[in-house]
Amino acid sequence: MTDKTFNADSVPVLALGYRFQWEPAQDCYVLLYPEGMVKLNPAAGEILKRVSEKKQTVDELIADLKAAFNGADLDDDVYQFLEEAHDNDWIRAE
């Protein structure tokens, strides 16, 4: 699939039935869904944390992350992750 789901103005939200939380026993963020769990690496955790906490556009999300991580250049990484997360049915675009 070459079609991209997200652009600067789309609003990523968690898919129905998915829950995001910090898991002390795993020492990482996880995504819980019917009958399963995905452990997230720190970068994925930071992105999905923002997706789950507040409805915002991808642009705003990236700005938010940049503010938190010293202006790092992470646009491509964010887009890539969002597409990947979408392919896995974790999130959808609003």
Add this chain to the structure above:
Amino acid sequence: MTTTGSEQNKAPGSTGGAVGVNANESIRQPLWLLAELTYACPLQCPYCSNPMDYAKIKSELSTEEWIDVFKQARAMGATQLGLSGGEPLTRPDILELIQEARNLGFYTNLITSGIGLDASKAQAFKDAGLDHIQVSFQASSADLNNLIAGTDAFQHKIDMARAVKAAGYPMVLCFVTHRQNIDQLDEILDLAINLDADYVELATTQYYGWAMHNQDQLMPLKEQLERAEATAHRYQEEQKGNMKIYYVVPDYFEERPKACMNGWGNVFLTVTPDGTALPCHAARELPGMELPNVRDMSIREIWEGSNDFNRFRGFDWMKEPCRSCDEKEKDFGGCRCQAYMLTGDPAMADPVCTKSPDRHLVDEAIQRGRDEANKTAQEAKPLVFRNPKNSKEISGL
């Protein structure tokens, strides 16, 4: 409603690049707690995997005891909680249990037949933080459904499936398939589309408990499965992006066993209505089990120290051909309960495996199903329904 083994196929695991799974720990944490809250159930499914002598079990864990079990499992790292049974909705404290579980951070799954559910309850559960309801169906045609469930429950279930969706849950339908309904897969899937389901799980009957007793009448024919698989794939294509359909070939018709419970004592912990802790919900039937109880020991002691949970952990317990097999890390030698039921020895390879010297037992069971299917209605054995009367009779009470 008992789960039918579907969880074995969808265990917590890796998906995509965002995952770091910690593989090589010797004893891992329980990730899944299946709380069989009660054996009470208004239905009488002949494929029920509850033990046949469930009528013997008298004293159910109290609300406080269940909450304590939840707390302990959660503290050990469990994230998924299945509230099952029997029919969990027969517990008067179900709302409180949901609330507590959610407050503890569990992803809470209610596994129900839909009996006892109504729209306002579905909403109340939602408000209490329930994440997911799975409604199980016996078939798509009212007649067959009522036959299989032994009661008149079908229209109500359809209403319930709709109420679940209306309350904002993903609609997850589970159909337990067997010889007497698998030819209706088209209708089953049309019904699911009609209901606007998000996930459909076509579970195959697992032969434990009542289902084992009724195996000859439930065992599908190979040609039925071939048709069913083609149908499932057709619908999967058509429904891409709409409805997810899970279809698994029954293990008897495969050449390798399922990776039962993702390994014994590895991720799953079942607690039965009376507090017995089991590595899998069918393990009570194995010989030599000590059946530790959460009333006497902590979950950690049971999980890490009990003989039951250590019995088939790892690979040291294995016999040939599993012991020297290069696939053992994939399937862990299959299902211990199935090995026991078919061979009499729970440490044998699961006879589903074509490397097992006992594979003929599986083929014979398949053949017995075919023989039974060829009988006239008068000759055929009746299905034995799961109800207290039959349970008492069978367990000699």
